[in-house]
Amino acid sequence: MPEDIESREADTLTEDIARLGSLEKIIQGWDETQQRTVLALRNGWEAIYRECLRRLIRTVQNAPQGATGLREAAADPYVYAVLRTLSLVRPSLQERIEAALDSVRPGLEGHGGNVELVELRPPDTVVLRLLGSCHGCPSSSLTLSEGVEKAIREACPEICHIETVGRQHAATAPIGEGTEQRISPFAIGG
Numbered sequence: 001m002p003e004d005i006e007s008r009e010a011d012t013l014t015e016d017i018a019r020l021g022s023l024e025k026i027i028q029g030w031d032e033t034q035q036r037t038v039l040a041l042r043n044g045w046e047a048i049y050r051e052c053l054r055r056l057i058r059t060v061q062n063a064p065q066g067a068t069g070l071r072e073a074a075a076d077p078y079v080y081a082v083l084r085t086l087s088l089v090r091p092s093l094q095e096r097i098e099a100a101l102d103s104v105r106p107g108l109e110g111h112g113g114n115v116e117l118v119e120l121r122p123p124d125t126v127v128l129r130l131l132g133s134c135h136g137c138p139s140s141s142l143t144l145s146e147g148v149e150k151a152i153r154e155a156c157p158e159i160c161h162i163e164t165v166g167r168q169h170a171a172t173a174p175i176g177e178g179t180e181q182r183i184s185p186f187a188i189g190g
Contacts, residue, residue: 013077050086057088093156094120100155101128104147108134115148124160126152135166 027038060066073079074089083089091099094117101115108114113134119127128148134140149162 009077053088096155097152100151104151118165124158126159127163127165129165
């Protein structure tokens with residue numbers, strides 16, 4: 001599929017999801033009985049859609065070239081979004097890694113740092129970059145092993161290798177006095 005078509009479809013999906021989010025905000029203002037009614041209606045339709053898609057997937061998988069067709073279909077952003085919403089496919093490896101990084105970011109940000117996923121090398125390697133005060137910090141190895149790597153390995157047991165790279169840009173986050181005494185947010189009692 002041409003890149004501009006994929007980009008437009010992704011934009012449309014983002015807009016559709018934003019519209020649903022707006023509707024959910026409206027419903028949050030309703031009384032509890034109305035909210036439960038809407039939730040029950042949504043859950044009922046989702047159960048029907050989930051079972052329908054399970055049966056469709058099972059039928060297609062048994063057809064010649066069915067598994068290939070399903071993989072191609074799941075690559076479509078709309079199809080993938082629906083399958084993920086209905087828990088019919090697992091989150092991708094990249095999504096699970098990003099979720100693991102999101103889980104440790106508050107601790108890193110509290111110390112003026114961050115981490116970014118630079119590259120995913122399937123099947124078992126992740127390349128990361130420490131940012132801000134974490135880059136070059138004496139406690140960065142502890143931050144990596146006890147925070148970042150631990151979170152990734154729990155979310156993605158198939159990851160065997162976690163590598164880090166340095167900054168590509170010379171710009172650094174402002175570092176205050178006492179930087180040499182920084183402690184990893186993952187240090188015991190840190």
